[in-house]
Amino acid sequence: MRIRLERRLKPSRAAGILVPLISLILALAFGGLILLATGANPLVTYKAMAVGAFGSRYAISETLVKAIPLILCGLGVAVAFRMRFWNIGAEGQLAMGGFAAAWVALFLPGLLPDLPPKWLLPLMIVAGMLAGAVWGLIPALLRAFVGVNEVITTLMMNYIAILWIEYLFYGPWRDPKGYGFPGTAPFPQEAWLPRYPGTRVHLGLVFAIVAAIVLWLVLTRTKWGYEVRVIGENPRAARYAGISLWRNFLLVMLVSGALAGLAGVGEVAGISHRLQKGLTVGYGYTAIIVAWMGQLNPWGVVLVGILLAGLLVGGDQIQITMRLPAAVALVLQGAILFFMLGGVLFNQYRLRVDVGLRRRPVRPTLPAEGGES
Amino acid sequence: MTIALITSILWVTIRAGTSLLYATIGEILTERAGILNLGVEGIMIVGAVTGFAAAFHTKQVWVGVGVAMLAGAVMASIHAFLSVSLRAEQVVSGLALTIFGTGLANYLGQRLGPNGAPLVGMVGPKFTPVSLPGLADIPILGKSVFNQDVLTYATYLLVPLLWYFVNRTRPGLHLRAVGENPQTADAMGVHVAGIRYFYTIVGGMLIALGGAHLSLAYTPGWTEGLTAGRGWIAVALVIFATWDPVRAVVGAILFGGINAVQFRMQAAGTTIPAAFLNMLPYAFTIVVLVLITWWEGIRKRVGAPGALGLPYAREEKR
Numbered sequence: 001m002r003i004r005l006e007r008r009l010k011p012s013r014a015a016g017i018l019v020p021l022i023s024l025i026l027a028l029a030f031g032g033l034i035l036l037a038t039g040a041n042p043l044v045t046y047k048a049m050a051v052g053a054f055g056s057r058y059a060i061s062e063t064l065v066k067a068i069p070l071i072l073c074g075l076g077v078a079v080a081f082r083m084r085f086w087n088i089g090a091e092g093q094l095a096m097g098g099f100a101a102a103w104v105a106l107f108l109p110g111l112l113p114d115l116p117p118k119w120l121l122p123l124m125i126v127a128g129m130l131a132g133a134v135w136g137l138i139p140a141l142l143r144a145f146v147g148v149n150e151v152i153t154t155l156m157m158n159y160i161a162i163l164w165i166e167y168l169f170y171g172p173w174r175d176p177k178g179y180g181f182p183g184t185a186p187f188p189q190e191a192w193l194p195r196y197p198g199t200r201v202h203l204g205l206v207f208a209i210v211a212a213i214v215l216w217l218v219l220t221r222t223k224w225g226y227e228v229r230v231i232g233e234n235p236r237a238a239r240y241a242g243i244s245l246w247r248n249f250l251l252v253m254l255v256s257g258a259l260a261g262l263a264g265v266g267e268v269a270g271i272s273h274r275l276q277k278g279l280t281v282g283y284g285y286t287a288i289i290v291a292w293m294g295q296l297n298p299w300g301v302v303l304v305g306i307l308l309a310g311l312l313v314g315g316d317q318i319q320i321t322m323r324l325p326a327a328v329a330l331v332l333q334g335a336i337l338f339f340m341l342g343g344v345l346f347n348q349y350r351l352r353v354d355v356g357l358r359r360r361p362v363r364p365t366l367p368a369e370g371g372e373s
Numbered sequence: 374m375t376i377a378l379i380t381s382i383l384w385v386t387i388r389a390g391t392s393l394l395y396a397t398i399g400e401i402l403t404e405r406a407g408i409l410n411l412g413v414e415g416i417m418i419v420g421a422v423t424g425f426a427a428a429f430h431t432k433q434v435w436v437g438v439g440v441a442m443l444a445g446a447v448m449a450s451i452h453a454f455l456s457v458s459l460r461a462e463q464v465v466s467g468l469a470l471t472i473f474g475t476g477l478a479n480y481l482g483q484r485l486g487p488n489g490a491p492l493v494g495m496v497g498p499k500f501t502p503v504s505l506p507g508l509a510d511i512p513i514l515g516k517s518v519f520n521q522d523v524l525t526y527a528t529y530l531l532v533p534l535l536w537y538f539v540n541r542t543r544p545g546l547h548l549r550a551v552g553e554n555p556q557t558a559d560a561m562g563v564h565v566a567g568i569r570y571f572y573t574i575v576g577g578m579l580i581a582l583g584g585a586h587l588s589l590a591y592t593p594g595w596t597e598g599l600t601a602g603r604g605w606i607a608v609a610l611v612i613f614a615t616w617d618p619v620r621a622v623v624g625a626i627l628f629g630g631i632n633a634v635q636f637r638m639q640a641a642g643t644t645i646p647a648a649f650l651n652m653l654p655y656a657f658t659i660v661v662l663v664l665i666t667w668w669e670g671i672r673k674r675v676g677a678p679g680a681l682g683l684p685y686a687r688e689e690k691r
Binding site: 034038039086088142146147148149151152153155156157159160163164166167170171285286288289292325327328329330331332333334335337338341342344345 | 415
């Protein structure tokens with residue numbers, strides 16, 4: 001019997017939908033084995049996670065709260081990945097967005113006493129998006145003009161950004177009335193993003209949806225969106241077609257960083273109302289999975305963002321109710337990505353199993369072929 | 374500067390550089406076969422937690438080393454399967470390995486202590502520095518270079534052997550051929566897929582050993598986030614080393630040295646905030662990477678294996 005891979009002439013649409021679903025199921029099965037091996041009951045655990053994430057009005061609202069940064073960062077990562085620019089710096093870009101928004105909220109009213117209070121929030125949003133964009137631009141410049149590997153630079157800049165905001169809220173920006181809690185003083189009320197009554201779901205959700213719509217239009221309906229896709233699929237062809245690589249590196253990273261920066265604004269202005277420990281909890285890394293599992297498609301990112309937010313909220317729940325580490329959620333995320341990666345193959349290839357009923361003609365003059373799959 | 378200070382900085386430099394060196398040469402082997410494994414951070418941290426857990430429960434450091442390497446082999450074989458057999462996107466597969474590894478290590482760290490309790494804060498067996506008889510009397514070097522633990526001494530032998538293996542032996546030639554030009558290697562009769570599996574897994578074992586050096590020798594014990602980005606620094610060091618195990622030593626010493634200076638300054642009570650000192654290795658990684666990329670670009674030398682990160686399928690022409 002021989003198993004071979006055969007390239008499909010056209011990518012399979014059915015596989016595009018089935019692969020993420022089957023990956024999720026297989027990842028849950030795989031995660032179940034790890035749970036079993038360490039003495040936890042997988043069925044009970046998963047049920048508790050599902051109830052914790054989607055089982056009540058409160059649970060769903062908390063899932064949406066976490067979906068906001070995941071969707072925004074996921075959209076940013078997806079744009080960059082479409083061009084095969086590997087931005088894994090969403091975490092740092094989010095942190096810098098939070099930092100800039102906090103600076104505006106805490107210090108700008110003091111510097112400009114005549115500033116109308118209603119301007120504060122828009123300025124925070126602009127500042128946060130700018131800061132994220134600048135943080136994303138540095139690796140793009142290095143890649144465009146020196147050719148430096150962006151995987152490493154974007155990642156190293158995460159560590160630097162996180163240490164920078166930690167320095168601020170442990171050090172000079174720490175609230176003197178905070179009883180030693182690592183965080184700044186609370187923002188003035190004008191700097192709070194409006195919330196849906198009775199929940200922590202804030203205006204960021206609207207930003208995320210709008211961003212997805214705009215991005216979808218730009219990527220599918222404009223020349224620039226087309227250029228990004230061509231560069232991702234075939235950089236050499238893009239060059240021959242006169243598409244500027246360096247210009248697009250910079251543009252894509254400005255957009256990508258700004259989206260992650262906006263996520264940071266949402267976290268500080270919508271949730272914590274201050275810059276504090278716990279701003280960087282890994283949304284930027286989970287966003288990579290959101291983007292890939294959503295097949296770099298804005299609508300896919302929105303759907304998967306909500307799904308993976310549920311996984312995170314569920315993970316927090318089992319930590320509280322079953323005293324199991326919330327890291328289970330992270331293990332499952334990694335596992336989902338493995339199965340997705342393996343599964344994407346079936347978009348482009350089909351498996352052909354030769355059972356050996358039809359014998360291949362024997363060619364006695366040639367040496368036997370190797371048994372490679 | 375006194376002799377004692379130089380000796381102590383050199384001692385810490387080598388100690389801190391060991392885990393980086395293992396991870397870097399592991400990744401060099403992998404990349405030489407044409408497989409880009411960005412899961413170094415994840416493999417290291419899983420190596421650290423499994424190695425420490427095994428050593429803690431069996432009271433044997435060497436069992437810890439063995440288990441860590443086994444865990445590294447399992448992790449790397451996931452990447453090999455996805456990259457070689459399923460021709461998946463290697464960048465994303467490596468990222469998945471890092472995310473998965475970080476989660477798994479945190480999970481295991483909370484479950485593998487005595488009776489399912491967390492491992493954090495447990496004290497287990499560890500490798501201690503041993504001074505080499507005869508060599509210990511050399512000034513400066515005796516108390517630094519020749520006063521290390523067994524895992525560090527092993528690198529003194531491993532690096533030259535590996536250099537010889539890669540550059541001067543027939544299997545080493547096959548390894549390079551597979552990474553540079555798999556089509557030609559295949560035509561030569563070299564089993565491309567097999568070789569890529571083999572070196573990805575061996576590389577993973579070395580990377581995990583680097584993680585185990587952290588939890589069993591450098592900072593004995595387990596805490597979450599123990600590797601603190603060292604895996605990523607190792608990925609950068611591979612580029613710095615231009616895929617040469619001997620130059621990897623220079624990189625490991627450079628970055629080990631930064632750690633040593635950082636400790637010295639903190640111990641001396643500097644006024645520079647700790648956060649800025651902690652940024653040093655990451656900022657330095659970017660600077661070094663920019664300089665080396667620029668320099669290699671000027672010399673028009675491309676150090677990377679020709680087929681790095683590209684899947685190979687015999688039936689498809691490129």
